[in-house]
Amino acid sequence: MPHYTPPLRDMQFVMHELLDAAGVLKTLPRHAEVNRELMDQVMEEGGKFCAEELLPINLVGDVEGCKLSADGVVTTPKGFKQAYAKFVEGGWPGLACADTWGGQGLPHVMQTTMQEMMNATNQAWTMYPGLTHGAYAAIAHHGSDTLKARYLPMLVSGRWLGTMCLTEPHCGTDLGMLRSRAEPQADGSFRLTGTKIFISAGEHDLTENIIHLVLARLPDAPAGVKGISLFLVPKFIPNADNSLGPRNGIKCTRLENKMGIHGSATCEMTIEGAAGWMVGEPNRGLAAMFVMMNAARLGVGMQSLGLMEMAYQNSVAYARDRIQSRSLTGPKAPDKPADPIIVHPDVRRMLLTQRAYTEGCRALAYWVSLMIDEYENHPDADERKRIEAMVALLTPIVKAFLTDAGFECTSLGMQVFGGHGYIRENGMEQLVRDARINMIYEGTNTIQSLDLLGRKVLQNNGATLKAFGKLVYDLIEKEGTREDMAEFINPLADLGQKLEKLTTEIGMKAFGNQDEAGAAAVPYLRVVGHLVLSYLWARMARIALDKQNSGDDFYKAKLITARFYFAKLQPETASLIRVARSGAAPIMAMEEALF
């Protein structure tokens, strides 16, 4: 079974040395009291919970999966319910929720570190509390005071869990097509009818009640996405004292049998005359839902980050332990019948690829999370707006780049194990199967790339991208005179210039033919992702350079990993740019009938 050591040292490096999170939080009235010690303590405690409670039930959860009985009851794998009880007991559900509703009021960035470790040790389990954050956010931002007062304390305490019910059999990406209906009732509530699929945690035995957030149409709603409203539909309609009232008409009618995340109940939900209450404005459900979606997209990135760390740790351990063949440059362990496979260059390439992506993606994810705390709490409105735009730019990158990297890295981790990686009990292939869904749900990675290129870059004439470019430029200015930074600053500057040209070129072509944007979007997102990682790796390299002789080997390893990133991973952009520039014609030329 895989092992897991919470990567506290690197988490702290990113948090304190790279981002100076405590310093940033000090500028935010709400979080001014959060200091480094508190942050370290939360990470440490969180890591303990994950390693001790979640990891031991990860493999068994995969093997057992969830079960649906004839009467619609879903049973989660052995140990899931007990672990959830401990999670609630520890006060983890409300970590970053407002203290108004009983939360601990800690910053999002702390929640993010916890999410990484939870997903590393058990992605399937983590989806139960994970989706609840979206439900919490939607109610907190858009719900009426009555809904907030009734539901938020129960979600924050973890006594109830929540879901997001969007997808229907005939529509996922294209929510404009959705058919679920909501009829207004005399008492201000609604009666909902419809079928939802792929509902994570739609039914389970972890909590006594489940609060569904459901997209549906009012009878007079306009067609398309502008006719969708959001409703809160509880499994049991609560009484005034939060005790459970009548069972509502929303039932799990099927569990999906999936490639991975077997421990997560993926439900078909049949809604038949269920009572619901509107969240937000009529026909503005998509906007309310997007509050959930952005959080969920970052959350999906965290799922892959966790899995990458897991794959790295375990493949390193295996590569140290497994002896096979001699080093090409002569025996390295002459006392043994063969050398540990970590001596072989290509094994190292597979390990360092995982490491460089994991550490780079961690820096990106924590940075974005910290910016969410800033834009939600900064005293200056302009600053809030500026940072919110940056988060909007980076969100599709966190989702798509991290989940692509997650699939690649877990697959590399498994490859290091050779044939033993393909065997279920070693736990490496589960990481690959679990990681694979992250490229699909909460908006496929294609959708993320269209969001980035179309909405976040071209629609505002690249203003936010330019703001990011300014950060890059400032770093180049600042570090450009240091000779020992040249190996990092030069490829960063070079990529920045190429991206600028590429963006202009695609923008001009797309002006004449929108398919040009559609054809370039996926490689474009990957190039931007590499620019962001290059920027962060250059900053991390600077810190490591300054401390390389501190006697702490951590900085030595960080520097070598930075060099590996620029030598072996970032060059991928050369091809990506060529592919992006080759345009839509080679893709659109094939008539549909000829496929």
Next chain:
Amino acid sequence: MPHYTPPLRDMQFVMHELLDAAGVLKTLPRHAEVNRELMDQVMEEGGKFCAEELLPINLVGDVEGCKLSADGVVTTPKGFKQAYAKFVEGGWPGLACADTWGGQGLPHVMQTTMQEMMNATNQAWTMYPGLTHGAYAAIAHHGSDTLKARYLPMLVSGRWLGTMCLTEPHCGTDLGMLRSRAEPQADGSFRLTGTKIFISAGEHDLTENIIHLVLARLPDAPAGVKGISLFLVPKFIPNADNSLGPRNGIKCTRLENKMGIHGSATCEMTIEGAAGWMVGEPNRGLAAMFVMMNAARLGVGMQSLGLMEMAYQNSVAYARDRIQSRSLTGPKAPDKPADPIIVHPDVRRMLLTQRAYTEGCRALAYWVSLMIDEYENHPDADERKRIEAMVALLTPIVKAFLTDAGFECTSLGMQVFGGHGYIRENGMEQLVRDARINMIYEGTNTIQSLDLLGRKVLQNNGATLKAFGKLVYDLIEKEGTREDMAEFINPLADLGQKLEKLTTEIGMKAFGNQDEAGAAAVPYLRVVGHLVLSYLWARMARIALDKQNSGDDFYKAKLITARFYFAKLQPETASLIRVARSGAAPIMAMEEALF
């Protein structure tokens, strides 16, 4: 459930129009009578068998898997045994086996087409007869006349099946470490003892007897790979009339629970005093085994080729059928609530990537197979030698490049399905899980790359690579004057030159430090793979150009796919070359303790 239409048109294109297989075979005395009609008939009949018998039991085989009872009996999934009986009835086991032993004596290239279709429809099932080809080849090439006469007819008829027993718990890649022992007996036989793992088809209920080919050491054997001998160890020791004699001491003591190919029994075999007979010379087992390995490596390539075709066909069908969102350039199906997703550029990118790799890899695989027929049967010894070297060069590419492409393409096929791709009953995720093992077994793809760069290129000073370069050069000379071929010939010529330089550079660096070869090998193999594919795509484009106005849309599609390959896939080499050139230092700099 996925559907499958044998891709006969494209198979025939490669066979007849690209390779002129019938013309080549006419020059080989053994196959002079094989004509185009016969080939087409075999492919057509083979395709029917696969679509009708193997496809319907593929998904159920994945769900059911194999079962091991307490008394060591392995039960294959429902329908596997019946399908095998029909396979035998149809005379398929001995398709390419010598008629001396009851085979049909058809060329290897025909066997290859059948392998592709069998694996497309059911990789797990195909592994039962698949491994037998290796056993057949080892006995046919290295066995004594007695062994041949006793065992080959039974394997050729399909009445018995065979295995290859190489791996042990502590050694896979490094066979020099293997511990299984063989004690000579007075009657010329041997008594074998040891434990083998990951033995595909090690035990099953398809045939009454199983013929194991086992690597073991003689008591006086030297250490390492030069002390390994090969033994034939039957499950039941046959009587003179081929009826079953005593049960031999080789038993399945465990079935592995794997990521995929669940229908294939992956066995731990415990060998306790089993009777065996030596195949080939003492201590020369590895050489005899390599006859099996090369066939097996090409066979693994065929597994991925089949899965890629399957993923392509089904994701195209889904993309035509599924409606979701409007084309970026305005509605294409205004009568429907949304457009079929095949209108979206990135969906097309995913489909065309699969198509271009599948068709390019098919051309490569059939070409190599046809060359095997040539080197085994050509009347001229020099010609045999020349072609054998070319096959040796291309074998690791077929194994590694095709299986990497297979994983990428099945994953893309699944991605086209969105969330539905992750659901088991749709059959797409099974292709990904099945495809994943192909990158590992029969020598990991790292091992293939070391074989290519180290043994096949550097060890003979690039002589064979130059011979391949001559083919490329001849094509450039021949087609270089045609303006309409420039878009294919130019990137081919450019890549050829770059590979030449790269090879020299790596060779020089590796001369001083062998880790330089180890660090460059994986990207190097991929670059060579792209050169081979570029060469074949250029030749295919030439044929398609000449017939593009023939009224047969097949050529139009071929031309567009060729253009897609050069515009969107081949540019990957730009990055690969940069990565290969960046050398070993960024990989080797990290001390083991710092990982």
